Amino acid sequence: MKSTIVAFALVAGAMTGMTGVAHAAVQNVPMNVPMNVQTEQAAANHAYAGKTRAEVKRELVQAQRDGEIAALRSLYQGS
Template identity: 45%
Template structure:
């Protein structure tokens, strides 16, 4: 049970890291945010997402990922890492 919780937490962390890196990769958004104190109408840029928004997964999809991780050995590797050995 703990291994599956760790695997799901790892997946959530990876998804959030991808979101943060997508924001950091867009210099127009970062410069517009940094210059928000001296806003000029001519400097306005339209923000567009770098990657399409991800959709929420259903329980069935999460279970399929968990079964796939068990079969290919990812969960066994995680349990070995977090065993404390």
């Protein structure tokens, strides 16, 4: 129990120290300099564009022709 409290106190102290450093870093930026801000969602969308519906349909038809679909059905039939 005591070790949990000590660990929590250490983490809380470290978090407090980090916010102070981050706050100081932000204050040193001049107000007229534009900041490049990118959200995680925008980064995720840029990293993987995905497939079009036509590409997915083409892959499905190819998998049916190759027998992949039948193999998967027989593999997962027992579960």
